Amino acid sequence: MRILIVGGTGLISSEIAAAAHAAGHDLTLLTRGRSSAVAPPPGAASIVADATDPLALRDALREYRDRGERFDAVLQSIAFTPEHVAQDVETFAPLTDQYLLIATSASYATWDRLHATTEDDPQENLFWDYARQKARAEEVLRERATAAGLGYTIVRPAHTYGPSKIPAYTGNSAHPWTIVDRMRRGADIVIPGDGTGLWTLTHARDLAAAAVGLMGLHRALGEAVHITSHEALTWNAIYGTIADAAGISPEQFGQQRVCVPSDALVAATPDQAGSIYGDKMHPAVYDTSKIRDLVPGWEARIPFAEGIRECIAWFEADPARQSVDAGANAMFDRLARIYRRALDEAGQ
Numbered sequence: 001m002r003i004l005i006v007g008g009t010g011l012i013s014s015e016i017a018a019a020a021h022a023a024g025h026d027l028t029l030l031t032r033g034r035s036s037a038v039a040p041p042p043g044a045a046s047i048v049a050d051a052t053d054p055l056a057l058r059d060a061l062r063e064y065r066d067r068g069e070r071f072d073a074v075l076q077s078i079a080f081t082p083e084h085v086a087q088d089v090e091t092f093a094p095l096t097d098q099y100l101l102i103a104t105s106a107s108y109a110t111w112d113r114l115h116a117t118t119e120d121d122p123q124e125n126l127f128w129d130y131a132r133q134k135a136r137a138e139e140v141l142r143e144r145a146t147a148a149g150l151g152y153t154i155v156r157p158a159h160t161y162g163p164s165k166i167p168a169y170t171g172n173s174a175h176p177w178t179i180v181d182r183m184r185r186g187a188d189i190v191i192p193g194d195g196t197g198l199w200t201l202t203h204a205r206d207l208a209a210a211a212v213g214l215m216g217l218h219r220a221l222g223e224a225v226h227i228t229s230h231e232a233l234t235w236n237a238i239y240g241t242i243a244d245a246a247g248i249s250p251e252q253f254g255q256q257r258v259c260v261p262s263d264a265l266v267a268a269t270p271d272q273a274g275s276i277y278g279d280k281m282h283p284a285v286y287d288t289s290k291i292r293d294l295v296p297g298w299e300a301r302i303p304f305a306e307g308i309r310e311c312i313a314w315f316e317a318d319p320a321r322q323s324v325d326a327g328a329n330a331m332f333d334r335l336a337r338i339y340r341r342a343l344d345e346a347g348q
Contacts, residue, residue, distance in 0.1 A: 001216045002026045002070075004096070006051045007077035011162050012102065014038040015208035016075060023212055028071070030060070051078055054087035064095060071096045073215040081133050082140040089141065093148040098221065099141075100214065105158040105226045107135035110282035114198070118287045119156070119224050128274030138224065153214055154224035158284060161307065162204035163314035164321075166242065169235060169280055170265055170272050171328035177315050178324045179239075180246045182256075187329070188336035189243075189256045192265065192276075195236035198283040202229040203302040213295030220294055228286040229300035238304070245309045258336045268331045 003020050007013035008029035020027050021041035029040050033048040040046065049060035064070075074096040079085050085101065092099050108117050109124040123138070125131035138154050145152045161167040166176040169192045182189060210227045214220045233241070236257075243253040262281040266273045292298055315321045 001072035002028075003215060004028045004030060004047075004071045004074045005077065006030045006075065006079075008040065008044075009038045010077060011165050011204050012157060012160055012207060013075070013077035015162060015204040016077075016211050017041055017044065019205070019208040019212045020215070025212075025215075030057075051076075052084060054091060057087075058091050061091065061095060069095075073098045073100060075100045075102070075211070075215075077102045079137060080130070082136040085137040085140050086144060089144045089148050089150055093145075093150040097151050098216065099145065099150055099152045100211070101137065101141055101152065101154050103138050103154050103156045103224070104131055104134045105156045105228065105284075105286070106131040106279045107138075107156070110278075114283060114285065116285050116287040117226070119226060119290055125274075125278045127278030130274060131278055151221040153217075153220045153222075155211055155214070156224060156226040157207055158200050158202055158226065158228040158286060159280075160202050160204050160207055161311065163311055165204075166308070166311050166315070167201050167238070168242075170269060170276060171325060171331060175323045175325040175328070176311075177322040178328055179242060180312060180315070181322070181324045182329070182332065183243050183246050183248050183253070186252070186256065188258045188332060188340070189239060189253070190265070190332045190335055191239055191257055191259050192235050192262055192281065194259050195239070195257075196234050197281065198232045198234055198285055199238060199280070200228050200230075200232050200284045200286055201238065201304050201307075202227065202300060203304075203307040206300040206302050210291050210295050210298050213298055217294065223290075223294070225291050225294060226286055226288075227291050228288060229302075229304075230286070230288050231300065231303060232283075232285045233304060241305050242308055242312075245305070245312050258339050260335050260339050264335055264339075268335055 003025050005013055005017050008017045008031055018041055028045040030047040032050055047060050050056050074092050107123040107125055109122045123135040141152055159167055168179045172179050207227045262276050266276050
């Protein structure tokens with residue numbers, strides 16, 4: 001197949017590019033040409049343009065339109081607003097038979113009981129504008145694509161990690177090494193709630209294998225599908241597994257562990273309210289029947305214990321990657337002091 005990936009250098013899109021290349025597809029990446037973090041697969045063609053500027057994007061693709069060339073699939077990995085997707089419908093309808101939109105599972109409504117989320121569950125995030133914008137982008141795609149003659153598939157990843165991304169509850173996004181650095185120097189490790197909430201983490205390579213399996217698949221047209229692992233872990237298990245991979249003994253981790261409620265984390269980091277209240281403080285367990293039906297033989301094959309060791313090895317391979325977030329460190333230290341003091345007072 002002939003595949004165009006809009007993006008191709010991010011955590012998810014770079015793994016999809018690698019998987020598409022490994023499967024022997026003719027691959028083109030459309031990027032701004034600024035990132036050197038991830039090398040494109042060997043032989044991949046490149047288009048340099050700002051995909052958020054519809055006029056610049058169409059100008060960059062004009063030669064393909066003029067020659068009547070088409071892509072079997074276009075993967076859009078960097079559209080975050082309904083306006084962007086509306087413009088994409090016009091841009092790509094003449095160029096592809098299948099437009100795959102990377103959306104988000106954070107758009108699903110949350111539940112007050114254990115519930116395996118399916119693609120038919122309502123999309124309603126009351127707290128996180130990012131998730132609402134992504135859901136609205138899906139709506140615009142469904143409203144406009146058919147009239148434009150554009151086939152589409154919606155992909156909803158959940159919390160995805162990979163070599164360059166060590167997952168955590170909060171305070172770890174811009175500088176993923178922060179949590180490992182805290183563990184190794186004996187700092188307090190803040191665990192959300194009492195650590196027993198269930199959460200699903202998916203390795204980017206597992207997601208990529210499924211996404212490539214959806215490309216060119218007629219049965220996937222008009223469908224929305226989440227791609228997630230079936231391994232649901234508690235936050236205690238997630239942080240404990242990171243600690244084990246970082247060489248921290250269970251005894252040491254137990255001494256460093258401090259449980260802090262989500263309300264306190266939001267009070268300390270108000271800009272994370274959407275991500276916490278609208279996503280991570282709720283159980284996240286997924287029914288993966290649909291993706292396994294659409295892509296026979298697909299399974300999420302990388303358990304977190306294996307994937308996180310790969311992540312840590314990636315950071316250890318280059319000390320320049322091991323940056324830490326001073327602001328997050330100060331926040332964690334402050335909260336841990338408050339709750340350790342409260343525990344001491346409660347025991348007096």
